[in-house]
Amino acid sequence: MAKVTVKDILKNFKMELVSGEEGINRQITTSDLSRPGIELAGFYDHYPAERVQLLGRTELSFFHKFLSPQERKERMEKLCTEITPAIIVTRNQEVPEELIRASERVGVPVLRSPMKTTKISSLLTNYLEGKLAPTISIHGVLVDVYGVGVLITGKSGVGKSETALELVKRGHRLVADDCVEIRQEDYDTLVGNAPELIEHLLEIRGLGIINVMTLFGAGSVRSHKRISLCIHLENWDANKQYDRIGLEEEKMKIFDTELPKLTIPVQPGRNLAVIIEVAAMNYRLKRMGVNAAQLFTEKLYSSITQRPDDED
Structure with missing residues:
Protein backbone atom coordinates (compact mmCIF):
# COMPACT_ATOMS: atom_id res chain seq x y z
CA MET A 1 0.00 0.00 0.00
CA LEU A 132 -4.43 3.72 -0.49
CA ALA A 133 -5.93 0.81 -2.44
CA PRO A 134 -4.42 -2.65 -1.70
CA THR A 135 -1.74 -3.49 -4.26
CA ILE A 136 -0.13 -6.68 -5.55
CA SER A 137 2.50 -7.38 -8.21
CA ILE A 138 1.93 -10.18 -10.75
CA HIS A 139 4.30 -11.65 -13.33
CA GLY A 140 2.66 -11.03 -16.67
CA VAL A 141 1.84 -8.54 -19.41
CA LEU A 142 -1.03 -6.03 -19.49
CA VAL A 143 -2.31 -4.79 -22.85
CA ASP A 144 -5.25 -2.61 -23.87
CA VAL A 145 -6.97 -4.52 -26.70
CA TYR A 146 -10.00 -2.80 -28.25
CA GLY A 147 -10.58 -1.01 -24.95
CA VAL A 148 -10.42 -4.24 -22.91
CA GLY A 149 -7.65 -4.56 -20.34
CA VAL A 150 -6.16 -8.01 -21.01
CA LEU A 151 -3.77 -9.52 -18.46
CA ILE A 152 -1.56 -12.14 -20.16
CA THR A 153 0.01 -14.66 -17.77
CA GLY A 154 2.07 -17.82 -18.20
CA LYS A 155 5.43 -19.37 -17.46
CA SER A 156 8.61 -17.55 -18.35
CA GLY A 157 9.51 -18.05 -22.03
CA VAL A 158 6.03 -19.03 -23.19
CA GLY A 159 5.79 -15.96 -25.44
CA LYS A 160 3.94 -13.28 -23.46
CA SER A 161 6.21 -10.39 -24.46
CA GLU A 162 6.38 -11.47 -28.12
CA THR A 163 2.59 -11.62 -28.22
CA ALA A 164 2.38 -8.16 -26.64
CA LEU A 165 4.80 -6.84 -29.28
CA GLU A 166 2.62 -8.22 -32.08
CA LEU A 167 -0.46 -6.65 -30.49
CA VAL A 168 1.29 -3.28 -30.31
CA LYS A 169 2.21 -3.59 -34.00
CA ARG A 170 -1.47 -4.23 -34.73
CA GLY A 171 -2.43 -0.92 -33.10
CA HIS A 172 -3.12 -1.90 -29.50
CA ARG A 173 -1.49 -0.36 -26.45
CA LEU A 174 1.02 -1.72 -23.96
CA VAL A 175 0.50 -0.99 -20.26
CA ALA A 176 3.09 -3.19 -18.56
CA ASP A 177 5.52 -5.99 -19.38
CA ASP A 178 7.02 -8.59 -17.05
CA CYS A 179 5.67 -7.05 -13.82
CA VAL A 180 2.14 -5.68 -13.45
CA GLU A 181 1.23 -3.71 -10.33
CA ILE A 182 -2.46 -4.29 -9.63
CA ARG A 183 -4.52 -2.30 -7.14
CA GLN A 184 -8.12 -2.83 -6.12
CA GLU A 185 -9.76 0.57 -6.38
CA ASP A 186 -13.24 -0.78 -5.71
CA TYR A 187 -14.88 -4.09 -4.81
CA ASP A 188 -14.93 -5.23 -8.45
CA THR A 189 -12.40 -2.87 -10.01
CA LEU A 190 -8.78 -3.85 -10.62
CA VAL A 191 -6.41 -1.33 -12.21
CA GLY A 192 -2.97 -2.29 -13.47
CA ASN A 193 0.12 -0.25 -14.26
CA ALA A 194 3.83 -0.74 -14.79
CA PRO A 195 6.46 -0.05 -12.12
CA GLU A 196 8.12 3.27 -12.86
CA LEU A 197 11.47 1.62 -13.59
CA ILE A 198 10.16 -0.48 -16.52
CA GLU A 199 7.36 1.77 -17.80
CA HIS A 200 7.00 1.60 -21.63
CA LEU A 201 9.73 -1.07 -21.84
CA LEU A 202 9.38 -4.51 -23.42
CA GLU A 203 11.89 -7.38 -23.15
CA ILE A 204 12.26 -9.66 -26.17
CA ARG A 205 14.62 -12.64 -25.81
CA GLY A 206 17.44 -12.42 -28.33
CA LEU A 207 16.70 -8.76 -29.02
CA GLY A 208 16.85 -7.24 -25.55
CA ILE A 209 14.94 -4.34 -24.05
CA ILE A 210 13.06 -1.99 -26.36
CA ASN A 211 11.20 1.25 -25.64
CA VAL A 212 7.73 0.81 -27.11
CA MET A 213 6.82 4.51 -26.93
CA THR A 214 10.01 5.55 -28.75
CA LEU A 215 9.58 2.95 -31.49
CA PHE A 216 5.82 3.08 -32.06
CA GLY A 217 4.80 6.48 -30.69
CA ALA A 218 2.84 7.81 -27.72
CA GLY A 219 -0.36 6.14 -28.96
CA SER A 220 1.14 2.68 -28.38
CA VAL A 221 1.28 2.90 -24.58
CA ARG A 222 -0.97 3.58 -21.60
CA SER A 223 0.02 4.48 -18.05
CA HIS A 224 -2.73 2.36 -16.46
CA LYS A 225 -5.78 0.32 -17.43
CA ARG A 226 -8.69 -1.43 -15.74
CA ILE A 227 -8.24 -5.22 -16.02
CA SER A 228 -11.26 -7.04 -17.44
CA LEU A 229 -9.92 -10.35 -18.79
CA CYS A 230 -7.09 -12.76 -17.98
CA ILE A 231 -5.55 -14.95 -20.69
CA HIS A 232 -3.19 -17.68 -19.51
CA LEU A 233 -0.70 -19.04 -22.05
CA GLU A 234 0.64 -22.55 -21.62
CA ASN A 235 2.57 -25.00 -23.79
CA TRP A 236 0.35 -27.38 -25.74
CA ASP A 237 -0.31 -30.64 -23.88
CA ALA A 238 -1.64 -33.40 -26.14
CA ASN A 239 -3.03 -35.27 -23.13
CA LYS A 240 -5.06 -32.32 -21.85
CA GLN A 241 -8.63 -31.59 -22.85
CA TYR A 242 -9.10 -27.94 -23.82
CA ASP A 243 -12.45 -26.16 -23.93
CA ARG A 244 -13.64 -26.19 -27.56
CA ILE A 245 -17.06 -24.58 -27.16
CA GLY A 246 -16.58 -21.84 -24.58
CA LEU A 247 -19.38 -22.67 -22.14
CA GLU A 248 -17.08 -23.36 -19.22
CA GLU A 249 -15.81 -20.15 -17.68
CA GLU A 250 -12.70 -20.17 -15.52
CA LYS A 251 -12.12 -17.47 -12.95
CA MET A 252 -8.97 -15.85 -11.59
CA LYS A 253 -9.35 -14.25 -8.17
CA ILE A 254 -7.28 -11.20 -7.23
CA PHE A 255 -8.18 -9.70 -3.86
CA ASP A 256 -12.01 -9.79 -3.80
CA THR A 257 -12.44 -9.56 -7.57
CA GLU A 258 -12.95 -12.49 -9.91
CA LEU A 259 -11.79 -12.08 -13.51
CA PRO A 260 -12.89 -14.29 -16.41
CA LYS A 261 -9.92 -16.45 -17.42
CA LEU A 262 -9.13 -18.17 -20.70
CA THR A 263 -6.39 -20.79 -21.08
CA ILE A 264 -4.79 -20.67 -24.54
CA PRO A 265 -2.44 -23.52 -25.56
CA VAL A 266 0.70 -22.34 -27.35
CA GLN A 267 1.80 -24.32 -30.41
CA PRO A 268 3.86 -23.46 -33.51
CA GLY A 269 1.63 -21.94 -36.16
CA ARG A 270 -0.94 -20.44 -33.79
CA ASN A 271 -1.34 -16.67 -34.12
CA LEU A 272 -1.70 -15.70 -30.47
CA ALA A 273 -2.18 -11.99 -31.20
CA VAL A 274 -5.22 -12.67 -33.38
CA ILE A 275 -6.62 -15.12 -30.82
CA ILE A 276 -6.30 -12.50 -28.06
CA GLU A 277 -7.93 -9.87 -30.27
CA VAL A 278 -10.89 -12.19 -30.88
CA ALA A 279 -11.04 -13.06 -27.17
CA ALA A 280 -11.27 -9.34 -26.31
CA MET A 281 -14.00 -8.74 -28.90
CA ASN A 282 -15.89 -11.84 -27.74
CA TYR A 283 -15.69 -10.58 -24.15
CA ARG A 284 -17.25 -7.28 -25.23
CA LEU A 285 -20.03 -9.16 -27.06
CA LYS A 286 -20.78 -11.20 -23.94
CA ARG A 287 -21.02 -8.00 -21.92
CA MET A 288 -23.60 -6.83 -24.49
CA GLY A 289 -25.60 -10.04 -24.03
CA VAL A 290 -24.42 -11.97 -27.12
CA ASN A 291 -22.97 -15.37 -26.18
CA ALA A 292 -22.13 -17.39 -29.32
CA ALA A 293 -21.40 -20.60 -27.39
CA GLN A 294 -24.70 -20.40 -25.54
CA LEU A 295 -26.64 -19.71 -28.74
CA PHE A 296 -24.94 -22.65 -30.50
CA THR A 297 -25.73 -24.99 -27.61
CA GLU A 298 -29.38 -23.94 -27.56
CA LYS A 299 -29.70 -24.46 -31.32
CA LEU A 300 -27.99 -27.86 -31.08
CA TYR A 301 -30.26 -28.97 -28.24
CA SER A 302 -33.31 -27.77 -30.15
CA SER A 303 -32.19 -29.67 -33.25
CA ILE A 304 -31.64 -32.90 -31.32
CA THR A 305 -34.90 -32.78 -29.40
CA GLN A 306 -37.08 -31.74 -32.35
CA ARG A 307 -39.31 -34.61 -33.51
CA PRO A 308 -40.45 -35.05 -37.09
CA ASP A 309 -44.16 -34.57 -37.78
CA ASP A 310 -46.28 -37.71 -37.60
CA GLU A 311 -46.92 -39.28 -40.99
CA ASP A 312 -50.48 -39.39 -42.31
Whole structure:
Protein backbone atom coordinates (compact mmCIF):
# COMPACT_ATOMS: atom_id res chain seq x y z
CA MET A 1 0.00 0.00 0.00
CA ALA A 2 1.33 3.41 -0.95
CA LYS A 3 1.91 6.07 1.67
CA VAL A 4 0.11 9.40 1.49
CA THR A 5 1.15 12.35 3.61
CA VAL A 6 -0.42 15.74 4.23
CA LYS A 7 2.36 17.19 2.10
CA ASP A 8 1.06 15.19 -0.88
CA ILE A 9 -2.44 16.61 -0.36
CA LEU A 10 -1.05 20.12 -0.09
CA LYS A 11 0.87 19.71 -3.35
CA ASN A 12 -1.76 17.91 -5.45
CA PHE A 13 -4.72 20.07 -4.46
CA LYS A 14 -2.86 23.39 -4.31
CA MET A 15 -4.04 24.27 -0.81
CA GLU A 16 -2.68 26.92 1.54
CA LEU A 17 -0.91 25.86 4.71
CA VAL A 18 -2.25 28.09 7.51
CA SER A 19 -0.70 26.52 10.59
CA GLY A 20 0.73 23.30 12.02
CA GLU A 21 3.68 23.07 9.62
CA GLU A 22 5.39 20.75 12.09
CA GLY A 23 2.97 17.93 11.14
CA ILE A 24 3.21 18.34 7.37
CA ASN A 25 4.60 14.80 7.02
CA ARG A 26 1.80 13.13 8.97
CA GLN A 27 0.53 10.03 7.17
CA ILE A 28 -3.08 9.63 6.05
CA THR A 29 -4.16 6.02 6.61
CA THR A 30 -7.79 6.04 5.47
CA SER A 31 -9.75 7.47 2.56
CA ASP A 32 -12.72 8.25 4.82
CA LEU A 33 -13.23 11.93 5.61
CA SER A 34 -15.09 13.57 8.49
CA ARG A 35 -17.18 16.73 8.83
CA PRO A 36 -17.12 17.23 12.62
CA GLY A 37 -20.42 19.05 13.06
CA ILE A 38 -21.67 16.97 15.98
CA GLU A 39 -18.23 17.19 17.59
CA LEU A 40 -18.37 20.98 17.51
CA ALA A 41 -21.70 20.65 19.30
CA GLY A 42 -19.85 18.89 22.12
CA PHE A 43 -20.30 15.16 21.41
CA TYR A 44 -16.86 13.52 21.00
CA ASP A 45 -17.69 9.93 22.07
CA HIS A 46 -17.20 8.52 18.56
CA TYR A 47 -14.91 11.15 17.09
CA PRO A 48 -12.97 9.60 14.13
CA ALA A 49 -9.72 11.42 14.90
CA GLU A 50 -7.71 9.34 12.40
CA ARG A 51 -9.56 10.91 9.44
CA VAL A 52 -8.92 14.16 7.61
CA GLN A 53 -11.39 16.72 9.04
CA LEU A 54 -13.34 19.10 6.80
CA LEU A 55 -14.71 22.38 8.14
CA GLY A 56 -17.21 23.93 5.75
CA ARG A 57 -19.48 26.92 5.93
CA THR A 58 -22.07 25.06 8.04
CA GLU A 59 -19.58 23.97 10.71
CA LEU A 60 -17.88 27.35 11.03
CA SER A 61 -21.20 29.25 11.05
CA PHE A 62 -22.33 27.14 14.00
CA PHE A 63 -18.94 27.59 15.64
CA HIS A 64 -19.14 31.40 15.51
CA LYS A 65 -22.85 31.86 16.28
CA PHE A 66 -23.62 29.40 19.07
CA LEU A 67 -20.40 28.78 21.03
CA SER A 68 -18.94 30.89 23.79
CA PRO A 69 -15.23 31.85 23.69
CA GLN A 70 -14.42 29.15 26.24
CA GLU A 71 -16.37 26.50 24.32
CA ARG A 72 -14.63 27.46 21.10
CA LYS A 73 -11.25 26.94 22.68
CA GLU A 74 -12.22 23.57 24.22
CA ARG A 75 -13.82 22.22 21.03
CA MET A 76 -10.84 23.08 18.86
CA GLU A 77 -8.41 21.57 21.35
CA LYS A 78 -10.41 18.33 21.27
CA LEU A 79 -10.53 18.46 17.47
CA CYS A 80 -6.72 18.56 17.22
CA THR A 81 -5.30 15.24 18.45
CA GLU A 82 -2.00 13.41 18.09
CA ILE A 83 -3.46 11.14 15.37
CA THR A 84 -5.46 13.72 13.39
CA PRO A 85 -3.67 13.97 10.02
CA ALA A 86 -5.03 17.36 8.94
CA ILE A 87 -7.91 19.84 9.14
CA ILE A 88 -9.11 21.48 5.92
CA VAL A 89 -11.07 24.73 5.90
CA THR A 90 -13.04 25.09 2.67
CA ARG A 91 -14.32 28.06 0.61
CA ASN A 92 -11.29 30.16 1.62
CA GLN A 93 -13.03 30.97 4.90
CA GLU A 94 -11.18 32.69 7.69
CA VAL A 95 -9.54 30.16 9.98
CA PRO A 96 -10.60 30.63 13.65
CA GLU A 97 -7.83 31.81 15.91
CA GLU A 98 -8.73 29.05 18.38
CA LEU A 99 -8.04 26.44 15.70
CA ILE A 100 -4.68 27.98 14.80
CA ARG A 101 -3.51 27.94 18.43
CA ALA A 102 -4.71 24.38 19.02
CA SER A 103 -3.10 23.10 15.81
CA GLU A 104 0.24 24.74 16.59
CA ARG A 105 0.25 23.22 20.06
CA VAL A 106 -0.25 19.64 18.80
CA GLY A 107 1.28 19.97 15.33
CA VAL A 108 -1.86 19.30 13.27
CA PRO A 109 -1.63 20.93 9.81
CA VAL A 110 -4.49 23.30 9.00
CA LEU A 111 -5.05 23.72 5.26
CA ARG A 112 -7.30 26.11 3.39
CA SER A 113 -8.94 25.44 0.02
CA PRO A 114 -11.01 27.71 -2.27
CA MET A 115 -13.23 24.77 -3.28
CA LYS A 116 -16.67 23.96 -1.89
CA THR A 117 -16.84 21.34 0.82
CA THR A 118 -18.70 18.74 -1.27
CA LYS A 119 -16.30 19.23 -4.18
CA ILE A 120 -13.12 18.85 -2.16
CA SER A 121 -14.69 15.89 -0.32
CA SER A 122 -15.38 14.07 -3.59
CA LEU A 123 -11.99 14.80 -5.16
CA LEU A 124 -10.02 13.99 -2.03
CA THR A 125 -11.90 10.74 -1.42
CA ASN A 126 -11.25 9.54 -4.98
CA TYR A 127 -7.57 10.50 -4.71
CA LEU A 128 -7.08 8.70 -1.39
CA GLU A 129 -8.97 5.58 -2.49
CA GLY A 130 -6.69 5.32 -5.50
CA LYS A 131 -3.50 5.86 -3.50
CA LEU A 132 -4.43 3.72 -0.49
CA ALA A 133 -5.93 0.81 -2.44
CA PRO A 134 -4.42 -2.65 -1.70
CA THR A 135 -1.74 -3.49 -4.26
CA ILE A 136 -0.13 -6.68 -5.55
CA SER A 137 2.50 -7.38 -8.21
CA ILE A 138 1.93 -10.18 -10.75
CA HIS A 139 4.30 -11.65 -13.33
CA GLY A 140 2.66 -11.03 -16.67
CA VAL A 141 1.84 -8.54 -19.41
CA LEU A 142 -1.03 -6.03 -19.49
CA VAL A 143 -2.31 -4.79 -22.85
CA ASP A 144 -5.25 -2.61 -23.87
CA VAL A 145 -6.97 -4.52 -26.70
CA TYR A 146 -10.00 -2.80 -28.25
CA GLY A 147 -10.58 -1.01 -24.95
CA VAL A 148 -10.42 -4.24 -22.91
CA GLY A 149 -7.65 -4.56 -20.34
CA VAL A 150 -6.16 -8.01 -21.01
CA LEU A 151 -3.77 -9.52 -18.46
CA ILE A 152 -1.56 -12.14 -20.16
CA THR A 153 0.01 -14.66 -17.77
CA GLY A 154 2.07 -17.82 -18.20
CA LYS A 155 5.43 -19.37 -17.46
CA SER A 156 8.61 -17.55 -18.35
CA GLY A 157 9.51 -18.05 -22.03
CA VAL A 158 6.03 -19.03 -23.19
CA GLY A 159 5.79 -15.96 -25.44
CA LYS A 160 3.94 -13.28 -23.46
CA SER A 161 6.21 -10.39 -24.46
CA GLU A 162 6.38 -11.47 -28.12
CA THR A 163 2.59 -11.62 -28.22
CA ALA A 164 2.38 -8.16 -26.64
CA LEU A 165 4.80 -6.84 -29.28
CA GLU A 166 2.62 -8.22 -32.08
CA LEU A 167 -0.46 -6.65 -30.49
CA VAL A 168 1.29 -3.28 -30.31
CA LYS A 169 2.21 -3.59 -34.00
CA ARG A 170 -1.47 -4.23 -34.73
CA GLY A 171 -2.43 -0.92 -33.10
CA HIS A 172 -3.12 -1.90 -29.50
CA ARG A 173 -1.49 -0.36 -26.45
CA LEU A 174 1.02 -1.72 -23.96
CA VAL A 175 0.50 -0.99 -20.26
CA ALA A 176 3.09 -3.19 -18.56
CA ASP A 177 5.52 -5.99 -19.38
CA ASP A 178 7.02 -8.59 -17.05
CA CYS A 179 5.67 -7.05 -13.82
CA VAL A 180 2.14 -5.68 -13.45
CA GLU A 181 1.23 -3.71 -10.33
CA ILE A 182 -2.46 -4.29 -9.63
CA ARG A 183 -4.52 -2.30 -7.14
CA GLN A 184 -8.12 -2.83 -6.12
CA GLU A 185 -9.76 0.57 -6.38
CA ASP A 186 -13.24 -0.78 -5.71
CA TYR A 187 -14.88 -4.09 -4.81
CA ASP A 188 -14.93 -5.23 -8.45
CA THR A 189 -12.40 -2.87 -10.01
CA LEU A 190 -8.78 -3.85 -10.62
CA VAL A 191 -6.41 -1.33 -12.21
CA GLY A 192 -2.97 -2.29 -13.47
CA ASN A 193 0.12 -0.25 -14.26
CA ALA A 194 3.83 -0.74 -14.79
CA PRO A 195 6.46 -0.05 -12.12
CA GLU A 196 8.12 3.27 -12.86
CA LEU A 197 11.47 1.62 -13.59
CA ILE A 198 10.16 -0.48 -16.52
CA GLU A 199 7.36 1.77 -17.80
CA HIS A 200 7.00 1.60 -21.63
CA LEU A 201 9.73 -1.07 -21.84
CA LEU A 202 9.38 -4.51 -23.42
CA GLU A 203 11.89 -7.38 -23.15
CA ILE A 204 12.26 -9.66 -26.17
CA ARG A 205 14.62 -12.64 -25.81
CA GLY A 206 17.44 -12.42 -28.33
CA LEU A 207 16.70 -8.76 -29.02
CA GLY A 208 16.85 -7.24 -25.55
CA ILE A 209 14.94 -4.34 -24.05
CA ILE A 210 13.06 -1.99 -26.36
CA ASN A 211 11.20 1.25 -25.64
CA VAL A 212 7.73 0.81 -27.11
CA MET A 213 6.82 4.51 -26.93
CA THR A 214 10.01 5.55 -28.75
CA LEU A 215 9.58 2.95 -31.49
CA PHE A 216 5.82 3.08 -32.06
CA GLY A 217 4.80 6.48 -30.69
CA ALA A 218 2.84 7.81 -27.72
CA GLY A 219 -0.36 6.14 -28.96
CA SER A 220 1.14 2.68 -28.38
CA VAL A 221 1.28 2.90 -24.58
CA ARG A 222 -0.97 3.58 -21.60
CA SER A 223 0.02 4.48 -18.05
CA HIS A 224 -2.73 2.36 -16.46
CA LYS A 225 -5.78 0.32 -17.43
CA ARG A 226 -8.69 -1.43 -15.74
CA ILE A 227 -8.24 -5.22 -16.02
CA SER A 228 -11.26 -7.04 -17.44
CA LEU A 229 -9.92 -10.35 -18.79
CA CYS A 230 -7.09 -12.76 -17.98
CA ILE A 231 -5.55 -14.95 -20.69
CA HIS A 232 -3.19 -17.68 -19.51
CA LEU A 233 -0.70 -19.04 -22.05
CA GLU A 234 0.64 -22.55 -21.62
CA ASN A 235 2.57 -25.00 -23.79
CA TRP A 236 0.35 -27.38 -25.74
CA ASP A 237 -0.31 -30.64 -23.88
CA ALA A 238 -1.64 -33.40 -26.14
CA ASN A 239 -3.03 -35.27 -23.13
CA LYS A 240 -5.06 -32.32 -21.85
CA GLN A 241 -8.63 -31.59 -22.85
CA TYR A 242 -9.10 -27.94 -23.82
CA ASP A 243 -12.45 -26.16 -23.93
CA ARG A 244 -13.64 -26.19 -27.56
CA ILE A 245 -17.06 -24.58 -27.16
CA GLY A 246 -16.58 -21.84 -24.58
CA LEU A 247 -19.38 -22.67 -22.14
CA GLU A 248 -17.08 -23.36 -19.22
CA GLU A 249 -15.81 -20.15 -17.68
CA GLU A 250 -12.70 -20.17 -15.52
CA LYS A 251 -12.12 -17.47 -12.95
CA MET A 252 -8.97 -15.85 -11.59
CA LYS A 253 -9.35 -14.25 -8.17
CA ILE A 254 -7.28 -11.20 -7.23
CA PHE A 255 -8.18 -9.70 -3.86
CA ASP A 256 -12.01 -9.79 -3.80
CA THR A 257 -12.44 -9.56 -7.57
CA GLU A 258 -12.95 -12.49 -9.91
CA LEU A 259 -11.79 -12.08 -13.51
CA PRO A 260 -12.89 -14.29 -16.41
CA LYS A 261 -9.92 -16.45 -17.42
CA LEU A 262 -9.13 -18.17 -20.70
CA THR A 263 -6.39 -20.79 -21.08
CA ILE A 264 -4.79 -20.67 -24.54
CA PRO A 265 -2.44 -23.52 -25.56
CA VAL A 266 0.70 -22.34 -27.35
CA GLN A 267 1.80 -24.32 -30.41
CA PRO A 268 3.86 -23.46 -33.51
CA GLY A 269 1.63 -21.94 -36.16
CA ARG A 270 -0.94 -20.44 -33.79
CA ASN A 271 -1.34 -16.67 -34.12
CA LEU A 272 -1.70 -15.70 -30.47
CA ALA A 273 -2.18 -11.99 -31.20
CA VAL A 274 -5.22 -12.67 -33.38
CA ILE A 275 -6.62 -15.12 -30.82
CA ILE A 276 -6.30 -12.50 -28.06
CA GLU A 277 -7.93 -9.87 -30.27
CA VAL A 278 -10.89 -12.19 -30.88
CA ALA A 279 -11.04 -13.06 -27.17
CA ALA A 280 -11.27 -9.34 -26.31
CA MET A 281 -14.00 -8.74 -28.90
CA ASN A 282 -15.89 -11.84 -27.74
CA TYR A 283 -15.69 -10.58 -24.15
CA ARG A 284 -17.25 -7.28 -25.23
CA LEU A 285 -20.03 -9.16 -27.06
CA LYS A 286 -20.78 -11.20 -23.94
CA ARG A 287 -21.02 -8.00 -21.92
CA MET A 288 -23.60 -6.83 -24.49
CA GLY A 289 -25.60 -10.04 -24.03
CA VAL A 290 -24.42 -11.97 -27.12
CA ASN A 291 -22.97 -15.37 -26.18
CA ALA A 292 -22.13 -17.39 -29.32
CA ALA A 293 -21.40 -20.60 -27.39
CA GLN A 294 -24.70 -20.40 -25.54
CA LEU A 295 -26.64 -19.71 -28.74
CA PHE A 296 -24.94 -22.65 -30.50
CA THR A 297 -25.73 -24.99 -27.61
CA GLU A 298 -29.38 -23.94 -27.56
CA LYS A 299 -29.70 -24.46 -31.32
CA LEU A 300 -27.99 -27.86 -31.08
CA TYR A 301 -30.26 -28.97 -28.24
CA SER A 302 -33.31 -27.77 -30.15
CA SER A 303 -32.19 -29.67 -33.25
CA ILE A 304 -31.64 -32.90 -31.32
CA THR A 305 -34.90 -32.78 -29.40
CA GLN A 306 -37.08 -31.74 -32.35
CA ARG A 307 -39.31 -34.61 -33.51
CA PRO A 308 -40.45 -35.05 -37.09
CA ASP A 309 -44.16 -34.57 -37.78
CA ASP A 310 -46.28 -37.71 -37.60
CA GLU A 311 -46.92 -39.28 -40.99
CA ASP A 312 -50.48 -39.39 -42.31
